[in-house]
Amino acid sequence: MNRRLAHLTGVLVVAALLGGCGGGEGDRASARVTAGTSSRGVSAPPEFPVLRVQTLDGANWDLAQQRGKWVLVNYWATWCQPCLQEMPEFSALAAMRQYIVVIGLAYDEAEPAELRAFLAQHPVTYPIAQVSVYAPPEDFGVPRTLPTSWLIGPDGRIVRKYSGQVTARMLDDDIAAHGGPKAG
Numbered sequence: 001m002n003r004r005l006a007h008l009t010g011v012l013v014v015a016a017l018l019g020g021c022g023g024g025e026g027d028r029a030s031a032r033v034t035a036g037t038s039s040r041g042v043s044a045p046p047e048f049p050v051l052r053v054q055t056l057d058g059a060n061w062d063l064a065q066q067r068g069k070w071v072l073v074n075y076w077a078t079w080c081q082p083c084l085q086e087m088p089e090f091s092a093l094a095a096m097r098q099y100i101v102v103i104g105l106a107y108d109e110a111e112p113a114e115l116r117a118f119l120a121q122h123p124v125t126y127p128i129a130q131v132s133v134y135a136p137p138e139d140f141g142v143p144r145t146l147p148t149s150w151l152i153g154p155d156g157r158i159v160r161k162y163s164g165q166v167t168a169r170m171l172d173d174d175i176a177a178h179g180g181p182k183a184g
Contacts, residue, residue, distance in 0.1 A: 048156045049139035053105070053129035056116055061103055061127055063152065070175050071101045071152040074166075075131075075143045077108040078118050082165040083147040089168045091125040099154075099181060100171070102126035107143060109133055153178060 051063035051073060063071060074090065076083035087104075094102040106115055106128055115130055136142055140150065149162040151174055159178050162170070172183035 046139055049158060051137050051139060055127040055129045056112060061129060066101050067156055068154050069099055069101045070154060070180055072149055073103055073140060073152065074147060074149045075105050075107045076147050078110055080146045084122060086147055086165055087122060087124050093168045093171060094126045104128040106130040107133055107146060
């Protein structure tokens with residue numbers, strides 16, 4: 001029981017830090033992310049981020065190996081309703097568009113076995129890796145809200161950061177606006 005209480009406490013702390021789960025559609029105001037420091041002194045992600053993770057099925061996943069494709073990096077959690085609403089769309093997008101790769105980063109303190117059980121109930125077609133809520137991947141950092149996603153261009157550059165729920169239509173539109181194929 002103490003372990004479950006500690007887990008619940010950790011989830012509540014993360015939720016409080018994030019200000020709750022983001023609702024509505026993604027923040028389209030943040031059109032381009034560039035390297036360096038923002039006007040508020042917060043370090044922005046590098047232009048060419050690095051992401052190497054081990055997926056829940058034990059495979060190694062490396063963003064650098066995805067060059068030539070559009071990549072969606074998606075932070076999510078089991079307790080985040082907008083995150084769960086995105087997952088079927090991301091699965092369909094990854095399955096139907098050969099030029100798009102999705103990687104789900106479970107920003108969740110659940111045990112890996114619990115995540116696997118959750119994914120058995122909410123299956124996806126793309127790989128999932130669990131990242132530490134205390135030390136997330138350096139080039140993507142701590143999300144201010146969940147879900148948080150980054151669209152990476154075929155050259156490895158960050159094209160857009162989304163805060164809040166993202167739809168397949170938004171991704172298709174942003175890919176087309178940045179020189180990618182138009183979905184039809």
